[in-house]
Amino acid sequence: MINDRIQEMINEQFHKELYSAHLYLAMSSYFLTQDLDGFAHFFRLQADEEMMHAMKQFDYLHEVDGQVTIGTIPAPETSFNSIIEVFELALEHEKLVTRSINSIVKAALDCSDFATHGFMQWFVQEQIEEESTLRTIIAKIKLADGNKSTLYLLNEELLQRQPEEE
Numbered sequence: 584m585i586n587d588r589i590q591e592m593i594n595e596q597f598h599k600e601l602y603s604a605h606l607y608l609a610m611s612s613y614f615l616t617q618d619l620d621g622f623a624h625f626f627r628l629q630a631d632e633e634m635m636h637a638m639k640q641f642d643y644l645h646e647v648d649g650q651v652t653i654g655t656i657p658a659p660e661t662s663f664n665s666i667i668e669v670f671e672l673a674l675e676h677e678k679l680v681t682r683s684i685n686s687i688v689k690a691a692l693d694c695s696d697f698a699t700h701g702f703m704q705w706f707v708q709e710q711i712e713e714e715s716t717l718r719t720i721i722a723k724i725k726l727a728d729g730n731k732s733t734l735y736l737l738n739e740e741l742l743q744r745q746p747e748e749e
């Protein structure tokens with residue numbers, strides 16, 4: 584049986600992943616309204632990944648005989664003003680998620696919950712990848728410096744993004 588505090592933390596994380604999916608859908612929608620289909624596609628796939636993260640945690644809690652508590656998900660930001668603003672917000676959000684994941688890893692170690700510690704390592708690696716991907720795109724947007732042709736090429740590049748394998 585999973586420790587109550589760890590169960591609570593994973594439940595909170597499950598809701599943060601669902602919030603992330605909503606946030607990235609809002610970002611995808613914003614880009615569709617700007618006719619930037621590649622940027623929209625990037626965040627659509629990002630939202631799908633967040634749902635997958637949430638479901639990994641949902642399944643894990645059941646596997647260890649824990650309980651999933653379904654609660655409310657706050658509404659995300661839905662008003663954006665520029666490409667760079669969206670990506671910088673996404674990176675700031677991912678940094679929060681990384682801190683949250685790390686706090687679960689630490690709590691799992693503190694109470695010798697090695698199963699949860701092992702389970703969470705996948706998320707530790709995923710956060711490294713997510714932050715790195717966003718930083719790379721932000722650097723490219725900054726290099727473009729508002730040049731429409733360069734941003735168009737970046738939009739086309741992001742349109743090629745494939746769904747991540749689980």
Ligand code: FEO
Nearest residue numbers: 600633636680713
């Ligand atoms: Fe589920 Fe973007 O971390």
